Amino acid sequence: MTKPIEKVAIIMAMKQEAKPLIEEYNFYKLPKIFDEELPMEAYHIDKEGIDITIILNGTDRDFQLDCVATQPATLSAFLAVQHFRPDLIINAGTAGGFAQRGSEIGDVYVSHKYIRYHDRRIPLPGFDKYGMGNYPCLNASRLAQKLGMKLANVSTGNSLDITPTDLAIINVETPVVKEMEAAAIAWVAHLYRIPFIAVKSITDLIDNEQAVEQEFIKNLAIASNNLKKKMMGVIDYLVGKSIEEL
Numbered sequence: 394m395t396k397p398i399e400k401v402a403i404i405m406a407m408k409q410e411a412k413p414l415i416e417e418y419n420f421y422k423l424p425k426i427f428d429e430e431l432p433m434e435a436y437h438i439d440k441e442g443i444d445i446t447i448i449l450n451g452t453d454r455d456f457q458l459d460c461v462a463t464q465p466a467t468l469s470a471f472l473a474v475q476h477f478r479p480d481l482i483i484n485a486g487t488a489g490g491f492a493q494r495g496s497e498i499g500d501v502y503v504s505h506k507y508i509r510y511h512d513r514r515i516p517l518p519g520f521d522k523y524g525m526g527n528y529p530c531l532n533a534s535r536l537a538q539k540l541g542m543k544l545a546n547v548s549t550g551n552s553l554d555i556t557p558t559d560l561a562i563i564n565v566e567t568p569v570v571k572e573m574e575a576a577a578i579a580w581v582a583h584l585y586r587i588p589f590i591a592v593k594s595i596t597d598l599i600d601n602e603q604a605v606e607q608e609f610i611k612n613l614a615i616a617s618n619n620l621k622k623k624m625m626g627v628i629d630y631l632v633g634k635s636i637e638e639l
């Protein structure tokens with residue numbers, strides 16, 4: 394007998410990415426859940442018997458900005474596991490896509506097969522593969538099809554821009570989306586053997602003329618709104634299902 398999913402952790406980096414979903418589903422902030430030195434915040438709902446917690450990376454104390462990229466993502470994932478013991482971890486956020494591979498602004502993708510790093514280059518025997526990570530993710534092709542989302546390999550790095558070397562590594566994959574957290578979270582999920590998927594909404598097209606940062610700012614609201622719509626679908630889809638049924 395397969396067991397229905399009881400607890401889900403959704404890890405998100407930016408407040409603006411999370412706000413539409415938090416508001417639409419009335420997630421409420423859990424008070425004093427993490428050590429007060431940490432920026433992470435937790436928001437919770439019970440959705441028809443499933444405990445769903447959004448763990449937000451929170452605000453950097455020194456810079457007063459959202460904590461983004463792999464450092465906070467790793468810590469959020471660890472806290473999610475320690476505090477909530479989820480049956481499933483989802484990393485929801487935004488990403489860059491490639492127009493030449495069919496991406497459009499506001500498309501929402503689900504991770505496919507594995508998550509890798511494109512900027513951890515360690516050309517030493519064995520460490521080359523270690524650096525790339527290639528952490529597994531759950532086969533969520535049924536979920537993707539049901540909710541009208543595309544599948545893509547997810548490639549993680551710590552920069553919003555891209556170097557020619559990063560691009561050459563990313564170009565091995567198709568389709569692919571580029572973002573800044575998933576591999577860090579997938580690593581923690583892999584350590585604890587917790588199934589993992591990433592859901593990523595496209596804010597910018599890396600292979601067009603415009604500067605990534607301008608496109609990101611311009612399209613963050615539309616991408617976050619589309620992310621909310623698809624994540625609502627994901628949450629509804631999870632109700633009553635086991636991991637094997639996703």
Ligand code: ADE
Binds near residue numbers: 489572
């Ligand atoms: N998040 C949104 N767009 C991105 C990009 N181009 N690179 C990395 N992370 C992103």
